[in-house]
Amino acid sequence: QKEVEQDPGPLSVPEGAIVSLNCTYSNSAFQYFMWYRQYSRKGPELLMYTYSSGNKEDGRFTAQVDKSSKYISLFIRDSQPSDSATYLCAMEQDKLVFGAGTILRVKS
Amino acid sequence: DAGVTQSPTHLIKTRGQQVTLRCSPISGHKSVSWYQQVLGQGPQFIFQYYEKEERGRGNFPDRFSARQFPNYSSELNVNALLLGDSALYLCASSFLDNYNSPLHFGNGTRLTVT
Numbered sequence: 001q002k003e004v005e006q007d008p009g010p011l012s013v014p015e016g017a018i019v020s021l022n023c024t025y026s027n028s029a030f031q032y033f034m035w036y037r038q039y040s041r042k043g044p045e046l047l048m049y050t051y052s053s054g055n056k057e058d059g060r061f062t063a064q065v066d067k068s069s070k071y072i073s074l075f076i077r078d079s080q081p082s083d084s085a086t087y088l089c090a091m092e093q094d095k096l097v098f099g100a101g102t103i104l105r106v107k108s
Numbered sequence: 109d110a111g112v113t114q115s116p117t118h119l120i121k122t123r124g125q126q127v128t129l130r131c132s133p134i135s136g137h138k139s140v141s142w143y144q145q146v147l148g149q150g151p152q153f154i155f156q157y158y159e160k161e162e163r164g165r166g167n168f169p170d171r172f173s174a175r176q177f178p179n180y181s182s183e184l185n186v187n188a189l190l191l192g193d194s195a196l197y198l199c200a201s202s203f204l205d206n207y208n209s210p211l212h213f214g215n216g217t218r219l220t221v222t
Binding site: 004006008034036041042043044045046049088090094095096097098099100101 | 112141148149150152156166200214215216
């Protein structure tokens with residue numbers, strides 16, 4: 001079993017939809033949780049960074065952490081074609097452990 | 109401000125050869141980490157350096173080595189290349205060596221081994 005599980009998709013939605021991206025993890029020692037966005041042929045770009053359980057909002061993005069269920073989510077409101085990318089969840093132990101990434105396609 | 113810069117952007121090598129990849133961190137960042145990203149997978153941790161000392165090493169063979177210089181730039185070396193070493197090699201920098209200080213990635217070096 002992988003430490004971090006993430007559905008690879010692809011997830012295809014119409015422009016303006018609310019997108020929900022999710023990861024589950026098995027290691028209860030993880031303390032920090034991040035979401036990165038990666039465009040084709042580019043490096044990952046940090047989107048959200050959270051420490052505690054609960055919600056954190058930044059513009060159209062909301063990150064949610066449920067440590068009791070070992071489940072994290074990223075919500076994207078009013079999705080745009082420019083949001084089309086691979087979204088990677090990542091968690092910290094003594095190093096960052098990444099999920100495999102979910103490919104998101106937003107159709108105009 | 110310039111982000112993390114990596115060179116070269118692309119590289120083609122033959123099995124058995126050696127390769128050196130280079131990384132310049134964001135100005136003021138003292139920690140550099142290296143990750144390998146195989147197509148269709150998330151990045152996997154290779155090394156972390158902080159203040160020129162190795163702070164962590166992932167599950168990679170001894171063919172992989174790295175170092176950090178006094179100006180905090182870093183090199184990743186891979187010897188005796190295998191076909192399976194073909195991947196995107198990402199460098200990331202952070203101000204500190206812990207995860208109170210999130211990682212910022214460069215655009216990577218795409219290595220193809222033939």
